[in-house]
Amino acid sequence: MQTLEPFQLLIKERCGFAFKANAVHTLETSIRQRMAELGIEELSRYLRVIKFSAEELHKLIDLITINETYFFREKQHFDVLCKILGDRLAGGLHGKIKILSAGCSTGEEAYSIVISLVERFGFGIMENIEVHGVDIDRNAIKAADAAIYRGNSFRTHESMLMRFFVERADQAYELLPVLKQGVRFQVGNLLELHQNPALQGMDVIFYRNVSIYFEREVQQLIFKGLTDILNHDGYLFLGASETYGHDVGILPLIEHGNVFVYHKKRHHAPTRAARPAINNVRRPQSVSVQSPSQALPPLGKGRAARLPQSKPADEKTDVDLKSLFDKALLAAKHKDNNNALGMIDEILAMDASCIKAHALKASILLNLQKLREAGEVCQSILALDEWNIEGYILLGMMARMEGDCETALHRLRTALYLRASCWLAHFFMAEIYAECLDADGARREYSVTLKLLEKQGIDDHGLTLFPLSFSVDQLINLCRHNIHKMASLQQK
Structure with a gap:
C-alpha cells in the first residue's frame, strides 16, 4: 500500500491520535476494509472521501480504536x-x-x-x-x-x-x-x-x-x-x-x-512560578484591542520558564510600564513602528516576561513582513505561557503568509482548542480552506465566523494589535457572500 502518512496526519489533525509503529498495521488493515466495502480502488480517492465526509471518517476511526479495558482496573x-x-x-x-x-x-x-x-x-x-x-x-x-x-x-x-x-x-x-x-x-x-x-x-x-x-x-x-x-x-x-x-x-x-x-484547588493557580501582573487586575478570558484610556489586562501574567525574569516591579514601576505600553500601543496603531518597537524594548528591559509587550512586538514585526523575527517573539510568548491564544494565532498567520497551509491550520486549530469563540481564527481557517479549494471546509468555517460575529461582534479576535479596516456589518456580509460562493462551488 502507498504511504499512509497523509491518513495519519489527517486523523491526528481531526482526532489527535498518534500512530506508533505497532499501530500502523491496524490503520492499513482498516483502510483496506473500508475501501473494499465502498468499492474504492485508489488510496488517494479514499483520502479525499474521509477529508470531506465526517461520517466515513467516524467509520474508519471505529475500526482503528482499540477498546481494551475491564472492570475495576487500578x-x-x-x-x-x-x-x-x-x-x-x-x-x-x-x-x-x-x-x-x-x-x-x-x-x-x-x-x-x-x-x-x-x-x-x-x-x-x-x-x-x-x-x-x-x-x-x-x-x-x-x-x-x-x-x-x-x-x-x-x-x-x-x-x-x-x-x-x-x-x-x-x-x-x-x-x-x-x-x-x-x-x-x-x-x-x-x-x-x-x-x-x-x-x-x-x-x-x-x-x-x-x-x-x-x-x-x-x-x-x-x-x-x-x-x-x-x-x-x-x-x-x-x-x-x-x-x-x-x-x-x-x-x-x-x-x-x-x-x-x-x-x-478552590483558588487554583499554576503550580510553577509565574510573574506578578503589572496591573492588580485579574486576567480576563478574552483579550480585545483597547484604547489607551481603558484599563489594560495584566501585562506580565504568565510563566517565565525559559526567559530571564526581572526583579518584581514596585508600584511606581507598574504605573510606568502601563503608561509606556499605552504609548507603544497607540504608536503602533498610528503605524509609528520604530517608535513603538523602541518603547516595547524599554518595557522588556524592565520586565522580560511581559507577555502583552511580546505580543505587540510580534504583531508589529508581522505587519512589517519580518516573519523570522516575529516567529522568534511568538516562541518567547509560548515559553512564558504555553496556553496563550495570541501566540498561536500569530504563528498561524505567519505560516499562511509563508504558504504553509498545513502548519497554519494546525496553529489556528490549537488557538480554537484554547478558545472556540475566537472568530478571527475561524475566519483565517475559512480563507485557507478556500485557497486550497476545500469548499466544504471553507463553508463550514465561514458559517461559524458568521454566527460568532452576529452573536458577539468583532471584539473577541484574540490579538493585542489588530487594526480593522472593516466594520462588523461588512465582515458579516463578506462571510455570507463567501458561504454562497462555496455552496456554488460544491454544486459544480
Whole structure:
C-alpha cells in the first residue's frame, strides 16, 4: 500500500491520535476494509472521501480504536473516589456530584464508578451522582449503552461484580437496569469537551490509560481542556503510568491515600512560578484591542520558564510600564513602528516576561513582513505561557503568509482548542480552506465566523494589535457572500 502518512496526519489533525509503529498495521488493515466495502480502488480517492465526509471518517476511526479495558482496573482509584465522596456527603451536598469517564471505551470504567459507590454507600447514592461517559468510537458507545459483557471484562473482583449482573443465555452478563440507567454515554472528541454544555462543572474526572494514544502537544491540550471543565475542589485521575507525565504546572498533584491525583484547588493557580501582573487586575478570558484610556489586562501574567525574569516591579514601576505600553500601543496603531518597537524594548528591559509587550512586538514585526523575527517573539510568548491564544494565532498567520497551509491550520486549530469563540481564527481557517479549494471546509468555517460575529461582534479576535479596516456589518456580509460562493462551488 502507498504511504499512509497523509491518513495519519489527517486523523491526528481531526482526532489527535498518534500512530506508533505497532499501530500502523491496524490503520492499513482498516483502510483496506473500508475501501473494499465502498468499492474504492485508489488510496488517494479514499483520502479525499474521509477529508470531506465526517461520517466515513467516524467509520474508519471505529475500526482503528482499540477498546481494551475491564472492570475495576487500578482498583485503588475507585477506593479513593469513595473516600472523596464520603467526605463530600459528610460535609453536606449542594446538588449532584458530577463524574466523567473521559475516553470511556465500552463502559467498564464508568460502570465501575457506579458499582463502587453503590457497594460503599448503597443504591441511594444514585440520587446524588451524575455519571457521564465520552468516547470517540461510536461502536464502543453502543456497547457501553447495552452494558452486556463477557469474561474478559471480569479480570478482577469477579465474585463481587456478579451481584450486579444478570447472566444471559449466550453466556454473557448484563448489568442491572438500575445501574445501567446511572450513566449517560455519548460520542465525543476529547479535544472538544469544552464545547459540550452537559459536560461542564465536573467534580471528578477519570482520564486513564487514554493519553498514550496522543502526542505530547495533544496530551497537554486535552489535559488543559479537562482542567477547564473541572469544578474547583475537583479531582482528576490518570493511569498510574501517565500521572507524572502530566505534571506540567497546570494542576497540582497531591497524594490521596496511596494514590497520586490531580486536585483543582478552590483558588487554583499554576503550580510553577509565574510573574506578578503589572496591573492588580485579574486576567480576563478574552483579550480585545483597547484604547489607551481603558484599563489594560495584566501585562506580565504568565510563566517565565525559559526567559530571564526581572526583579518584581514596585508600584511606581507598574504605573510606568502601563503608561509606556499605552504609548507603544497607540504608536503602533498610528503605524509609528520604530517608535513603538523602541518603547516595547524599554518595557522588556524592565520586565522580560511581559507577555502583552511580546505580543505587540510580534504583531508589529508581522505587519512589517519580518516573519523570522516575529516567529522568534511568538516562541518567547509560548515559553512564558504555553496556553496563550495570541501566540498561536500569530504563528498561524505567519505560516499562511509563508504558504504553509498545513502548519497554519494546525496553529489556528490549537488557538480554537484554547478558545472556540475566537472568530478571527475561524475566519483565517475559512480563507485557507478556500485557497486550497476545500469548499466544504471553507463553508463550514465561514458559517461559524458568521454566527460568532452576529452573536458577539468583532471584539473577541484574540490579538493585542489588530487594526480593522472593516466594520462588523461588512465582515458579516463578506462571510455570507463567501458561504454562497462555496455552496456554488460544491454544486459544480
